[in-house]
Amino acid sequence: MPVEIFMPKLGMSMEEGTIVEWLKKKGDPVKKGESVVVISSDKIEKDIEAPEDGVLLEILAEQDETVAVGKVIGYISQKNEVERDQSTTTMKQANLEAAISVETMKPLEAVRRKPRVSPAARKLALEAGIDLNSISGSGPQGRITRADIEKAIQAKRSGSDLQRKKQLEIATMQQKTNNHTGVTVKPITGIRKVIATRMFTSLQQTAQLSIHMRADVTELLEIQKKVRADFLDEHGVKLTITDFIARATILALLAHKQMNSIYQDEHIHTYDSVHLGIAVALENGLIVPVISHAEKLSVKEISAKIKNLSLRAKEGNLESEEMKGSTFTITSLGAYGVEFFTPVLNPPEVGILGVGTVTDTPVFVGDVVQRRSLLPLSLTFDHRVIDGVPASKFLSTIKDYLEKPYKMLI
Template identity: 50%
Template sequence: MAVKIEMPKLSLTMSEGTVLHWMKKVGDPVKKGDAIVEVSSDKEVCELDAPEDGVLLDVTAKEGESVACHTVLAYIGQPAETVQVKETSSEAANNGNHIEAARDSNPSSRTITSSPSEKVKISPVARKMATEAGLDIQSIVGTGPNGRISKEDIEKAIQEAGNREEKRETPVLESAIKEAVSVENSEKRPVIGMRKVIAKRMQESLQQSAQLTHHMKADITELLSLKKKTALLVEKQHNTKYTLTDFIARAVVLSLQEHKQMNSAFIEEEIHIYNHIHLGIAAEVENGLVVPVVSHADSKSLVELSQSIKELSQLAKTKQLKSNQMRGSTFTISNLGSYGIEYFTPILNTPETGILGVGAAQETPVFVGDQVQKRILLPLSLTFNHQVLDGAPAAQFLQTLKNYLEEPIHLYL
């Protein structure tokens, strides 16, 4: 009997996923454990494996298509086996109607029968979107399996409707845009997978919070000197090497313990102040950005914090992070120093209250008393939610962080 491969629900907030790439095609033999398809959830990209040996009999979702969790993506069975699919929409179920489709391993021989009352094939998510947008689904051509209207079809219809409205209202603006942009010199790329998730989350972050950014420089000359002096001892005793990010993370944890309101979240008109610190460390991966989380960072020493950051970073680079390793952060650090960036405005990882942006350390002439000395200054950018706390408390947190970085002996304790 054929076995289903379904879109998994990898997090509590995930309602749908996107099919990114099929590693196998219909008719290909597969073995248990073989990667079949790459999908993206609301926070990560993962591969789905074959649950048993057999042949890939059928694929029901195209690359780039978004489908609801637990939707069947493919069937695996024995060669020449016929797949019986029974799918019931919520609307059809209320009327006792359903669609039955018979499929076999030869796509050209598929036959479909449906009840007369089932006029339009459309996913529940797409139907809801169409109703909210006031669209006539009878006039929309579905691009999903067997002509089914998908979420992407509705989004396209909404966009086209908006374009038509904008054309009627602002013909002069549209003309100016056409003159400014040459179609021949542009390349269009669909926003799918992780890029689509990131775009959505960033827009929601700015819409749902009042974000303000403070900037400050910390003198880390003594910190780097102490790091160099203790490098051999640390490597010998703990078989590791401290990075600047390790010290910054430790300083953030200590500062959050003193300024508890920064370690909070704004959720449904309430401020949730957390008792533990779960530190998110933004990491760049292919085609996007992920935020691994060091859980209970407040209970870890500097060396333990360093080891956790390195382990998570390696998992991120090899795409082995699990969904629970990217959930539950209470504060986030984003370091762009390796790119030569000084100051920038990080966007909150909502519903968190704060995120720290770290720039590139620079050698700078500084007056120390009456003398000019070469010092190393580190740019810091703190974005915070003004709905949770005001500018002065945020500035106090940043000042405390600066003090810890400039008096590094406290980071070792």
């Protein structure tokens, strides 16, 4: 019996998946545990392994096709089963060809009768090149009239006009293509398609507003440098400024719980615990692994968690449950030299923090100009849930923690 390959359920909320790529072709041998097909959900891409040794007998869902969870996408069969199926198919084909041969030897049982046509209709049909056998007469006893021929001529002209129009459209498209060399066109699929849909939906269905501030992280960078080596030697953890930003954000969310919310089904769900999403850039898109109950973690534990999730995200080893349930997200473009930008909300969350690159800037401290390190922060929030003033207070609290880093360590 052929073994079925199903579209798996990678998470509780997954209802369908997309075929990203078949790693094997129909007829290829496969071994149990060998990757056969790559599928993607709205969160992750995953290789599906062969459940048994054998041959990939049939592919039922092609690349880029979306399939419901639990539906069969292919079959694996033993080699002897394939040979038996091929033998049966050959026999059926031979029997069919024999039947056709016998049938063609039978005399025609009936001869097509000549249609009844009026002389005027016959003459008009001959001039217009209309096949009388293709016309159903509207006259008495099915007699073909001049009106029937005129209708057939009009239909023929309409068909010719439509064909010429299609040919013109094709020629126009080919001309445009010829005028632009070096163009590669490919459909949006997999994670890229999911991101495109989610971002477009986010902008359409939320009232997004962004505000910006700069935090003076001069002292924070000094502390980071001092403790970095000690933490690396003692705990194997390399502290980064992102770790401190995450900690400051968590503390600010605890102080401003309205921001630690989601907007769903016209209800605001406000959380006591912080489930922090950290955006991770991949080659083919962006995913957001989640640090659950982040308020219970120290800076060291946050750092270890961020690095572990980021590494496994890039290796494609995250579980679906590790990318669900976030109440707030941090995304950063600082490593790419970007200062301020406008992050797009990750629905159903009502807030997302964008982090830019640290820039050394001359700043007046009293009457003295000093070189200070400034960190750009961009907060996007859903105005349906939060107004500008409480959002500004939340961002100011993050800024305060970053500028007075000792408060995060108490």
